[in-house]
Amino acid sequence: MLVADGIHWFRVKIPVGPKHGNIYLLEDSDGPVLIDAGFPSDEVWTELTAQMSRVGYAPRDIVTVIGTHEHQDHAGASARLRELFGTTVWLHESAFLNTNRFANNRDYWSPTGRQWWSRIGLPADELALMEQDFNNTPPIEPFEYDRGLTEGEILTIGGHDYQVIWTPGHSEAHICLYDMRRRILFSGDHVLPKITPHIARDHATRPNPLQDYKRSLSKVARLPLDLVLPGHYRPFKNGTGRIAEIQQHHEERMRAVEQTLGHKGRTAWEITWDVFGDNPSLVDRQLACSETIANLYYLAACGRVDIEEGDPVTLYSRSGKLTGYIGSRCPPVEAPART
Ligand SMILES: [Zn+2]
Known part of the structure; x- marks a missing residue:
């Protein structure tokens, strides 16, 4: 479907998350450019080819894939295009760090990963289930890319200028592309219409992803927006209103996490149960836990939570230095050092 002059929207099924993902084709005189290429499966390939x-195009025509971020359901299929047709793949430059850090998804459950999750306070059976689930997931090989994009860079495609906006938070290498003249934002998973993007803190992320995310949201909140083209669900118009809703959601979630804390240390697993309740899905429990931890590290950076990293578990408590801070706005803190 044509969603703006020279921009086609394709919707394909994916086996993860919201079950559908978006791929956008931008026409250009040198050949089409894709924003995201979808999950690396035969099903997505067939759907993309048909759409x-x-x-009037075929996969071999694609000159470049620009990945909004390094997650497999967005940039994964670029590997096949690159291998078959020499399509060039562009991602934010920080994806180089990620690729080096995890050669493939097997490396996530490394000794460091196992130690991280055991210190969360998961019961032994939950930890075993998580590890088993991980080992049953087919390995996903890393994809390579050809060019690292930088903050503020302008890409001219089909006669339109798109500014690269680095928006870490949901992932380290997340970018949005902004057409200032037409007020169009390719938002990837940074701003979604129906769900709030998952923000995780674990052994594989930057130190304070929620702070990254909030700062990245502020960046796009300032932009005049007529049309948002997200990575999932339908394109939508009221981008600024949706960003405000997501900001509000995170304030409430942070308050909910903070209110579970006392001066006696608790594990992240216990806090997650208080905030999210029980969930029958193992994956959802894991996502809830890593998002709770993102909130705890954000609050710790604000001086409102003490983290006692210990063996066998890490404990979180309300900071002994502060009282009466529940619900107050977090003071600004310096950006954490890159790792
Ligand atoms: Zn994602």
């Missing part, structure tokens, strides 16, 4: 043919 491209309806607008």
Whole structure:
């Protein structure tokens, strides 16, 4: 479907998350450019090929894939295009760090990863289930890319200028692309219409991803927006209103996490149960836990939570230095050092 002059929207099924993902094709005189290429599966490939043919293109025509971020359901299929047709793949430059850090998804459950999750306070059976689930997931090989994009860079595609906005938070290498003249934002998973993007803190992330995310939201909140083209669900118009809703959601979630804390240390697993309750899905419990931890590290950076990293578990408590801070706004803190 044509969503703006020279921009086609394709919707494909994916086996993870919201079950559908978006791929955008931008026409250009040198050949089409894709914003995201979808999950690396035969099903997505077939769907993409069929939808491209309806607008007169084939996968071999694609000159470049720009990945909004390094997650497999967005940039994963770029590997096949690159291998078969020499399509160039562009991602934010920090994706180089990620690729080096995790050669493939097997490396996530490394000794460091196992130690991280055991210190969260998971019961032994939950930890075993998580590890088993991870080992049953087919390995995903890392994809390579050709060019690292930088903050503020302007990409001219089809006669339109798109500014690269680095928006870490949901992932380290997340970018949005902004067409200032037409007020169009390709938002990837940074701003979604129906769900709030998952913000995780674990052994594999930057030190304070929630702070990254809030800062990244402020960046796009300032932009005049007529059309948002997200990575999932339908394109939508009221981008600024949606960003305000997401900001509000995170304030409430942070308050909910803070209110579970006392001066006696508790594990992240216990706090997650208080905030999110029980959930029958193992993956959802894991996501809830890593998001709770993101809140705890954010609050710790604000001086409102003490973290006692210990063996066998890490404990979180309300900071002994502060009282009566529940619900107050977090003071600004310096950006954490890059790791
Ligand atoms: Zn993602």
